[in-house]
Amino acid sequence: MVFFNHVTKQYDNGIVALDDVNFFVDKGEFVFIVGSSGAGKSTITKLILCEEHPTGGSILINGINLSELRHREMPCYRRQLGMVFQDFRLLPNKSVFDNIAFAMHVRSATAKEIRRGVPNVLAMVGLSAKAKARPNQLSGGEQQRVALARAMVNNPPVLIADEPTGNLDPTTAEGIMNILEDINKRGTTVITVTHAQDHVNRMKKRVIEIDYGKIVRDEIGGYSNEC
Amino acid sequence: MNVRSMSYFLQEGFRSFWINGLMSIASVVTVTLCLVLFGIYLLFSANVNHAADQLENSFEIRVHITVGTPGDKVRQIGEQIKAIDNVGGVVFFSKAEAFEEWKTQFEDKAALLEGMELDNPLPDAYKVTLEDLTAIDATIAEINKIQNISSVKNYRETIDRLVSITSVVRNISLWFMIFFALISVFIISNAIRLTVFARRREVNIMKFVGATDLFISLPFTIEGIIIGVISAILSLLLVTEGYHYIISYVANRFGSDVSLLKIRDVIWQLIGYVSGLGVTLGAVGSMISLRRHLHV
Numbered sequence: 001m002v003f004f005n006h007v008t009k010q011y012d013n014g015i016v017a018l019d020d021v022n023f024f025v026d027k028g029e030f031v032f033i034v035g036s037s038g039a040g041k042s043t044i045t046k047l048i049l050c051e052e053h054p055t056g057g058s059i060l061i062n063g064i065n066l067s068e069l070r071h072r073e074m075p076c077y078r079r080q081l082g083m084v085f086q087d088f089r090l091l092p093n094k095s096v097f098d099n100i101a102f103a104m105h106v107r108s109a110t111a112k113e114i115r116r117g118v119p120n121v122l123a124m125v126g127l128s129a130k131a132k133a134r135p136n137q138l139s140g141g142e143q144q145r146v147a148l149a150r151a152m153v154n155n156p157p158v159l160i161a162d163e164p165t166g167n168l169d170p171t172t173a174e175g176i177m178n179i180l181e182d183i184n185k186r187g188t189t190v191i192t193v194t195h196a197q198d199h200v201n202r203m204k205k206r207v208i209e210i211d212y213g214k215i216v217r218d219e220i221g222g223y224s225n226e227c
Numbered sequence: 228m229n230v231r232s233m234s235y236f237l238q239e240g241f242r243s244f245w246i247n248g249l250m251s252i253a254s255v256v257t258v259t260l261c262l263v264l265f266g267i268y269l270l271f272s273a274n275v276n277h278a279a280d281q282l283e284n285s286f287e288i289r290v291h292i293t294v295g296t297p298g299d300k301v302r303q304i305g306e307q308i309k310a311i312d313n314v315g316g317v318v319f320f321s322k323a324e325a326f327e328e329w330k331t332q333f334e335d336k337a338a339l340l341e342g343m344e345l346d347n348p349l350p351d352a353y354k355v356t357l358e359d360l361t362a363i364d365a366t367i368a369e370i371n372k373i374q375n376i377s378s379v380k381n382y383r384e385t386i387d388r389l390v391s392i393t394s395v396v397r398n399i400s401l402w403f404m405i406f407f408a409l410i411s412v413f414i415i416s417n418a419i420r421l422t423v424f425a426r427r428r429e430v431n432i433m434k435f436v437g438a439t440d441l442f443i444s445l446p447f448t449i450e451g452i453i454i455g456v457i458s459a460i461l462s463l464l465l466v467t468e469g470y471h472y473i474i475s476y477v478a479n480r481f482g483s484d485v486s487l488l489k490i491r492d493v494i495w496q497l498i499g500y501v502s503g504l505g506v507t508l509g510a511v512g513s514m515i516s517l518r519r520h521l522h523v
C-alpha cells in the first residue's frame with residue numbers, strides 16, 4: 001500500500017531530512033510516525049503528497065510509483081489520498097457542507113451523490129448540525145473533524161494525518177484519534193504523524209520512530225521504547 | 228467538461244466575486260478607471276482620425292482646361308480624370324463659377340472686376356479630390372498626360388504640411404495607445420495578482436484535495452471576466468456621459484467650426500473595444516496571476 005524504498009531527501013540548503021528510509025505499510029494498517037521536531041516526519045508526508053520529491057530511492061503508494069508521476073497525473077493521484085493537516089486547511093469562504101462537497105466536485109460527483117455523501121461523512125464525525133457554518137465559526141476540534149470528513153468523503157484507500165491533534169486540547173484530541181481509529185476499522189489505511197505521546201501509548205499501534213532522518217524503531221507499542 | 232461542471236464553475240465565479248466584497252470592488256474600480264482612460268483614448272483617436280480624414284477629403288487640386296476647348300471635349304477630359312487611379316472625386320468648376328469666386332476674394336475691390344464677366348479670362352476647370360495625398364505626384368503626372376490641360380494647381384507645400392501633421396498626430400496617438408495599454412495591463416494584472424495572492428492558501432488547499440489546474444483556475448477566470456464586464460459597463464456609462472457633455476460644450480463654445488464625431492458614430496466601436504479589453508484583461512490577468520500558484 002505505502003512503500004518507502006531506500007528513500008533519501010536532501011533539501012537545497014544541504015540538510016538531509018531523510019536518509020535511506022525503508023518501510024512498508026500494508027492495507028488496513030494503522031501506523032504512527034513519531035520523532036522529535038526536525039527528525040524528518042513531516043518530510044514523509046510532503047513526499048507522499050508529492051509536495052517534495054525524493055533525492056534518492058523510490059516511493060510506491062497504492063501501486064503508483066511517485067517518481068514516474070507526471071504533473072497532469074498529480075490531481076488524480078491526490079484524490080486517492082485523504083489528507084488531514086495540523087492547521088486544518090479548510091476553504092475559509094465555504095460552508096462546512098461546501099468544503100466537503102468541494103472534494104467531491106473535483107472528482108465530478110453528481111449533485112445527487114453530493115447530497116447523499118456529505119451528510120453521511122458529517123454524521124460520521126458528529127457535525128451534522130454544523131453543515132451551514134463557516135470554518136471560522138467552529139472550534140479547532142470541529143474544524144479538524146470537518147477536515148477528516150472531507151478527507152474521507154471519497155473513500156480513499158489511504159488517510160495521511162499530519163499532526164492532526166497538534167492544535168487541540170487533550171479531550172478534543174482524543175475525540176479526533178477515536179475518529180481516526182474508526183476510519184481505520186472500516187478498512188482505510190491510516191498513517192498518522194504525531195507528537196501526541198498519550199494517544200500513541202494508549203492506542204498501542206505500530207510505531208515508526210524517526211531520528212535525524214533515519215528509522216530508529218519500527219514496532220507495535222508506545223511512543224518510545226520505555227512504554 | 229460537461230454542463231453540470233460548467234454551471235458549478237459559473238456559480239463559484241459569481242459566489243467568489245460576491246464573497247470577496249471589498250477586494251472585488253477594488254478590482255472593479257481599478258479596471259473601470261483603466262477602461263475609462265482607454266475609452267477616452269479611443270474617442271480622442273477616433274476624432275483625430277475623423278478630423279484628419281475630413282482635412283484630406285476636403286483637399287482638392289484644380290485642373291485648368293485650355294481656354295477655347297469645346298464643351299464635349301471638356302466633358303471627355305472629366306471622364307479621363309475620373310478614370311485615373313487615386314482620384315476620389317471630380318467636380319466641374321466653370322469659368323463663370325471661377326469668376327464669382329474671384330470676385331469674393333477681391334471683396335471690397337470687386338468693383339474693379341465689373342464688366343469683365345463679358346470677356347471672362349478664366350479657364351474652365353475640374354476640382355479633383357484624391358484618395359491618398361501621399362501619391363499626389365504620380366496622379367498629377369497622369370493628369371498632365373491628358374490633352375488640352377493648361378495647368379494643374381496642386382498646393383504642394385500645403386499638402387506636404389497636411390500629410391506630415393496628420394501622420395505625426397496618428398503616430399503620437401499610436402504611441403499613446405501602446406503606452407496606455409501597457410500601463411493598463413500592469414495595473415490590472417497587479418490588482419488581480421493581489422487578489423490571487425490573498426487566496427494562494429485556498430489554491431494550495433484545492434491542489435491537495437486533488438483539483439486539476441483547470442478546475443481551480445476556471446472559477447477565478449470567470450470571476451475575472453465578471454470584474455471585466457462590470458467594469459466595462461461602468462466605464463462605458465461614464466465615458467459616453469462625459470462625451471455627451473464634451474460634445475455639447477464644444478458645440479456651445481465653437482459652434483460649427485469644430486465638429487466632433489457623434490456618439491452613435493463611435494458607440495459600437497467603443498462598446499466592442501472596451502468590453503473586449505475588460506473581459507480579456509480580467510480573464511487573462513487572472514490566468515497569468517494564477518499560474519505561479521498552481522505549480523504545487
